[in-house]
Amino acid sequence: MTVTSAIYAPAEPAPIADSDAEILAYFCQELTIERDLPATLNTALEAMVRILQLEVAEVFLRRQDTDGFVLKTSRGRAAPHRITTRHDDPMLARCMSRRTFVCELDDNGTQAPTAYAPILSRGEAYAVIRLTRRDGAAGFDGRDLALFQAMVNATALAVANVQLREAVDAQRDTTRDLEFAAEIQRHLLPSVTPGEYPVFGFNRPIRQVSGDFFDFFTLPDQRIAFALGDVSGKGMNAALLMAKSASLYRCLGKTIFCPAEILRRLNREIHETASRGMFVTMVAGTYDPASGILEFANAGHEPPMLRSPDRGYESFSADAPPLGILPELTLETQRAAMEGGEFFIFSDGLTEFRYGQGEQLGVEGLIQMLESLSAMPMAERIEKLLSELNREGWSLRDDLTVLAIDDAWIKPHE
């Protein structure tokens, strides 16, 4: 038999008889029970083999590396010579590129021993189904091809449904992983009841996970070690570097009491493994509640502020770039006497808070807000400040973290 190829385009759609409608209802019913893509395709092919009395029904995908096709799956009684790894049947390529049904017509131009149809997804051909009748059997007529078309369309919908469901499942897995990550992160931060300790911290991530962190703990000599860090960027990559930096600080901060030395050591560790230009701005220090003396070092972080009852606000600029950029940092420990004042360290998420027409809160705006609330105890004041920022029309653009030390703090039971 000589074979010519032609695009199947019947002048009139073949009529669907009652029996055909029942067949299609059966076919669609079969597709609704499958849960994954291979099972859906196999079920569709098995049904096609039964309904259209095929020798074999096959699904082909385009190979990534060449113009050829790869056999994804098949059903029916495939003759051995059909099981090959190379599939360069030109009709497969024609069907996929034209995104339409094609078939090979016999000499009379009325029947086709082989038919091809694309599985379309969002207008693109995802795969090609090839149907083959047994040698010697009658070829596909117009009714067969109309049924084939209807079944392929139903298969495409089922495939799209499975893909959507898999995407939703994957999204759910990602969301659950993020929730776990966020919970682990929250446990990396110290938790104290506001007002129960002279140091108070707050963190609000802009996404589920945070690139900021803070920490504080009492040292053996009763001084309090404290730190606040801000990793560049947002999201999971910032969160991972945050977890590393916070863990390293908690470990080093219990054995090294010189703030500048802690930052130098942290810098070396982070520089060795940081990627994509990521860095960490950080303030680390110690506070002595007995003397009110603060010692701290600042690597590239927004200047912390000391509020004294009689001297107003004094800020302390960074004296070295952020951690992770240079192999070695040169920085010194700064010293300040709190004298009953308050010390605020904050991430730029606070000063870059946008309001109105997009103006930033800025340091001046922050000071104004702090002053308007100055009658409140410190932890309460920070919470009030953050709730004020939560008002309508104000937008957070970055993770927001505050750490405050109150030198006028008195133990609640004293």
Add this chain to the structure above:
Amino acid sequence: MTETVAQITNRRVVHLAGEIDLEHAPQVRKVLLGAVEEGRMILVDMAEVEYIDSSGIACLIEALQKARAISADLALIAVNPQAMRVLALARLDTVFAIHNDLTSAVQAAS
């Protein structure tokens, strides 16, 4: 955010403009790293940068580190006051070579 790259022999001038933030960082990163691969001297014109956040700065740092690794130079030029404030606050003015304009950057290199 917009960016353009001008080519003069081994020199690449990358013009950044607008808000260089997390949303635009992937595009900025691609342009900067591409310029580092092609040129021996990369000048980043920041005159029209309205805002740069830590994601944008990380792109500049990655490009600088990559340039240094292959003995190329990367410098910032015409940094406007807003961007300069961010760089100075983080003491990144000690990390990047910063020049007033193209001419002074080229003179400094020679």
